[in-house]
Amino acid sequence: MSSKLHLVFGGRVSDPRTLDFTDLSTIDIVGVYPDYKSAEKAWRGAAQRTVDDAEMKYVVVHLHRLLDPGEDGNVA
Numbered sequence: 553m554s555s556k557l558h559l560v561f562g563g564r565v566s567d568p569r570t571l572d573f574t575d576l577s578t579i580d581i582v583g584v585y586p587d588y589k590s591a592e593k594a595w596r597g598a599a600q601r602t603v604d605d606a607e608m609k610y611v612v613v614h615l616h617r618l619l620d621p622g623e624d625g626n627v628a
Contacts (some may be wrong), residue, residue: 555616558591559584562598562610582610589624 560582573579582598585591591612592605602608 556588557584557586557615558588559613559615560591560594560598560610561613562602563625564607565609566607568606568609571609572625573609574607580610584615588612588614592604 556581561579562582562587563579564575566574580598585594595610595612598610602610
């Protein structure tokens, strides 16, 4: 069984509708998780802590798709 690694991170964005992080040196790396379920749980926790700050945004990145782009049936 292969791992489907997921990265959860966040930071301050210039516009909450984008992923334009304003200062990459202050990115909050929450962690790397072996499955989407645990990554989503970590994302929810991080996002909840900053829910009142509209300029803070957390995301889940599917690292397994970057490592093997054809894995999910997508053609690279």
